[in-house]
Amino acid sequence: SGFGALVANYARVLGLTREAGQVVGARIRDEETGGQRDIRANVVVNATGVWVGDLQMASKRVRLRPTKGIHVLVPQSRTGVRNAITLPTKDRRIVFVLPWGDLSLIGTTDTNYSGDRDRVEVDREDIDYLLEAVNAGFPGARLFREDVVSAYAGLRPLIDTGQARESDISRKHKILTDPDGLISVAGGKLTTARSMAEAILRRVETVTLARAYRRASVEASEKAAIYRTALTKGSPLFWSGDSKAIELAAARPVESNGDLAAAARRGAKYEMAIHLDDVFVRRTGLFYELADQGARFAPTVVDAMGAEMGWDAERRASELERFRRILGANRRWREAGREG
Structure with a gap:
């Protein structure tokens, strides 16, 4: 977002909007409030992974083999x-x-x-x-x-190539343009995400006839050096890589248990963390790095986020229960192992 993108978390695409048979935007629902609105765009890119076919025209739907x-x-x-x-x-x-x-x-x-x-x-x-x-x-x-x-x-979201063994399925991606103008990407993998993004933007340029992107003036290696310095001064809690987090980490080193509360407040204020699992799973990664998945720190985080976002006692209790459900689902295999 530091380069001009507008990012909307907890915003579900209910469907595409069309005019004269062409995709011109999408109908979005705020999953937190239930509110809906239409968002218009010159070009719509469908990069939804295993859900990619849900938005494509039925006659053009790519066949996936998840x-x-x-x-x-x-x-x-x-x-x-x-x-x-x-x-x-x-x-x-x-x-x-x-x-x-x-x-x-x-x-x-x-x-x-x-x-x-x-x-x-x-x-x-x-x-x-x-x-x-x-x-x-x-x-x-x-x-x-x-x-x-x-x-x-x-x-x-692998493209079905008819291979018998899963590991033999190609990891190559395809960029498809439907007759209604929707651009979709299927296949690929995390390690090719950067090149996939650039290929998509080149396709966008063929539709808009305008420059869709520009290369950053700062080399990735230079950014990485800045990031490493910030993390050295800070802690693994600044895992998100957000520019604001790096700035804060460099300016105010993290030192103790209170750091998690600080990370939670920062997540709520600057990184659109709305729930406890946003902090534990997607902002700090502690959900995967602690043996209890962060359960013992949940009260600390809920109090920090609650103070930042004005949560009452009922909302705080609801957040703790939501986190317990997510924790239970993640650890279900352990219970199955005990039953076996």
């Missing part, structure tokens, strides 16, 4: 990994083991998925698959489910 991937985090002391490595799996794939602070990030799986796209969860078979690969590569690690600090799952 696959589920999970990651787990375990103590770095158990793997000893200080640099990124790859390990083979029994089904002739590879998994990565990456250093992640005091933890090791292990992933990923690649399995077909046909369930609810809004409720993608880790299961114990996913966990066991990754731990087996690491234990085979590092017999001394002796990792068990109980050693997993946290785990999370997501869906890849």
